Amino acid sequence: MKVPTDHPNPLVRSLLSPWAPTAASFRAWALASVAANAGITVSGAAVRVTGSGLGCPTWPRCTPDSFVPVPHPEVAMANMLVEFGNRLVTFLVLAVGVACVLSALRLAPRRRSLLGLALLQPLGVLAQALWGGLVVRSMLNPFTVAVHFLISIALVAACWMLYQRTREGDGPIRRVVHRDIRRLGHVLIAAVSVLLLAGVVVTGTGPHSGDVLASRFDLDIESVVRLHADIAYLVVGLSFALAFALHVTDAPRTARRAALALLGIELLQGVIGYVQYFLAVPAFLVGLHVLGATLVWIFALRAVTALRVRGPVEKAPAPSPTEVAAVH
Known part of the structure; x- marks a missing residue:
């Protein structure tokens, strides 16, 4: 049809x-x-x-x-x-x-x-x-x-x-920055993953359970919030280090802008986190914080994938007449 x-x-x-x-x-x-x-x-x-x-x-x-x-x-x-x-x-x-x-x-x-x-x-x-x-x-x-x-x-x-x-194409990965900077990007992704994991622990311990019948993690909310904040500081530090390293090595503009955008999103997310904490975790800010967490993840992926490129699949060179004659 x-x-x-x-x-x-x-x-x-x-x-x-x-x-x-x-x-x-x-x-x-x-x-x-x-x-x-x-x-x-x-x-x-x-x-x-x-x-x-x-x-x-x-x-x-x-x-x-x-x-x-x-x-x-x-x-x-x-x-x-x-x-x-x-x-x-x-x-x-x-x-x-x-x-x-x-x-x-x-x-x-x-x-x-x-x-x-x-x-x-x-x-x-x-x-x-x-x-x-x-x-x-x-x-x-x-x-x-x-x-x-x-x-x-x-x-x-x-x-x-x-x-x-x-x-991009399906060719082999080619890094556009120094090898150690790309490794720093991988460490950053791992740190953001841990940050998200800590965030769901805070969520499972905090007041917004989804229903009065729902159970909670039997953890001290102050302790898990502090742990979450400490990991967030680590993520911001790694993001700053990535942005600084890309700047001083004159990396491609796409990579530099992606790292700066990630750092900006993280700082906004930090402001939302502290405001919701001091305002006793209002529902609207909790939803906004979840949106921020998702954006931090997306922008982190964007920053790390900007550190490499893939070109088209390279075609094998045509055999010379001598090579063809040798085969036959």
Whole structure:
């Protein structure tokens, strides 16, 4: 069946573009997947800070008798709508992931590296949805909630790498900075990963559990907050070191700007963190802090991938007449 891809409406053309993708349209869908997976972390935070974690008390249905919100004697409709809205966002993320897979399949010539990264998206969404059912059935156990967030963070990383790979070839990696600076970038990524892990521990210990029935980590909140802040200082220090090293070595402008952008996002995130702490963790700032954490992760990935490039696959040189004669 031929699908028309020359529709006069640009929105329709965009939606049909996975059937006849170009490098530019594929890149746009990959970037959309980064945004969509970042967005679901924020919608998940909204579920938690509004106390709507059990707004739909069953899974996969919203209530025992319905897949969509209906009046329930034990759950407020507002909480039900918030939780159901988060479930609907999952379908948006899945749709974008399917568009990336279709683009990878239809792209000519097909690139196996892009197809593999694209397939991670619908598979990850499926894993996330199944784990979400476990979150509900465990009554928002903080461990299951933490893993739920971390799966999203892993998907964001996969989506970013897909976006990055759509902008480059499949040739071998070539670093554009000194080897030790690239190693510093890898250490930075590891530190940001630990920072996110510490953040979910703080979340699982703090006041916004998602529902009054949810359990909490049996930890001292002051201690875990201090640990989280100490790791954040380490991350900021490493980011400053990366930006400084790139500046003094006259690294490519793309790498320098990416490192400075990361440092700026981290400083803003630090301000939000301290303000929410001194204001007794208001719900709005908690959601904003989750958005900031996701952006720090994305900008860290951007900064590190800016330290290397991939060119096109190098073709082997044609054999000389002498070599051909020797073979025969």
